[in-house]
Amino acid sequence: MSSLADLKGILIRMAQGMDVHRLLVFREIARAGSVAGAARALGWTQPAVSQHLRHLERQAGTALVLRRPRGVRLTEAGEVLLRHADAIAVRLHAAADDLAALVQLREGTVRLAAFPSASATVVPAAMSLLGRRHPGVDVRLREAEPPEALALLAAGEADLAVTFAHAGQEPDEQPGLVRTAIGEDPVRLVLPRSHPHAAGGDEPVDLRTLAAEKWIAGCERCAASLLRTCREAGFTPDVRHGTDDYVVTQALIARGLGIGLLPRLALEAFTAPGVAVRPAAGLLPRTLHLVHPREADQIPAVRAAVRALRDTLRAGSVAA
Numbered sequence: 001m002s003s004l005a006d007l008k009g010i011l012i013r014m015a016q017g018m019d020v021h022r023l024l025v026f027r028e029i030a031r032a033g034s035v036a037g038a039a040r041a042l043g044w045t046q047p048a049v050s051q052h053l054r055h056l057e058r059q060a061g062t063a064l065v066l067r068r069p070r071g072v073r074l075t076e077a078g079e080v081l082l083r084h085a086d087a088i089a090v091r092l093h094a095a096a097d098d099l100a101a102l103v104q105l106r107e108g109t110v111r112l113a114a115f116p117s118a119s120a121t122v123v124p125a126a127m128s129l130l131g132r133r134h135p136g137v138d139v140r141l142r143e144a145e146p147p148e149a150l151a152l153l154a155a156g157e158a159d160l161a162v163t164f165a166h167a168g169q170e171p172d173e174q175p176g177l178v179r180t181a182i183g184e185d186p187v188r189l190v191l192p193r194s195h196p197h198a199a200g201g202d203e204p205v206d207l208r209t210l211a212a213e214k215w216i217a218g219c220e221r222c223a224a225s226l227l228r229t230c231r232e233a234g235f236t237p238d239v240r241h242g243t244d245d246y247v248v249t250q251a252l253i254a255r256g257l258g259i260g261l262l263p264r265l266a267l268e269a270f271t272a273p274g275v276a277v278r279p280a281a282g283l284l285p286r287t288l289h290l291v292h293p294r295e296a297d298q299i300p301a302v303r304a305a306v307r308a309l310r311d312t313l314r315a316g317s318v319a320a
Helices: 004-015 020-032 035-042 046-060 076-103 116-120 122-133 146-154 220-233 246-254 264-269 294-298 300-317
Strands: 065-068 071-074 109-114 138-143 160-165 177-185 187-192 214-217 238-242 259-263 275-278 286-293
Touching: 020 035, 020 046, 020 076, 035 046, 071 076, 076 294, 076 300, 109 116, 109 122, 109 146, 109 300, 116 122, 116 138, 116 264, 122 138, 122 300, 146 160, 146 177, 146 286, 160 300, 177 294, 177 300, 187 246, 187 264, 214 220, 214 246, 220 238, 220 259, 246 259, 246 264, 246 275, 259 264, 286 294, 286 300, 294 300
Parallel strands: 109 138, 109 160, 214 238, 214 259
Antiparallel strands: 065 071, 160 286, 177 286, 187 259, 187 275
């Protein structure tokens, strides 16, 4: 295993004559897991990709990959170099979009990651608004829960992400990413229509009266919020089912198999006919965030997407 000093020395030698083109070829090899896979992705011949890799390894003075019968595995030096290659790819993508935006947003691509209920509500409305304002801007949506969305941003595979954090939860932070709170998403109690508390209008339900109920938990963050909320109400919930799909959650509730907590965005996306939605005492909203690499706010297409998302929220989908 190379020492930290050895790896720093390798990077210093490479920086003195760095060939960015070869570095991006190496990044494609690492992403594909093989030289052949990188060649297919690039539309090149396999010998051409191998030649670029050999040149890069000669420049580094060490092996960057270990060849195996079915692909390659990165060495420690290769892992270090890949992190820098990812950062360079982010900057190059930013530069390309910035240049395209010189013709007043007649071109440009925004790669957007968003969690499921936002992908079904706020994001389509914002994409439609952005399309009317700037028809040449192309938005590519990828559905992703917050941890996955942050990983996509860090790897340079997304430009902008819509994430959330429940009350009492610290948002995940990563170096180089900027996070901005853009609104709140209230949480509601969801019950079968036959439940004694299903009627009652806007009067909040006391969660302590539900201590003996069976509960349905959501994703890891949502389940943690459920446990915290119930503990603060004085009991530990009997969680019988777990799903991060709000449609499945409501199907279970409608059949009388449990009760649960869902954010308003999920209920705007879909409300099953067999459920009742009530406010409950002590339920705090989750906070919505926009997250992007620090340099991405210099890209006009990303700035336009941020404005469209903010304007959509202010229009009433979520209290901003």
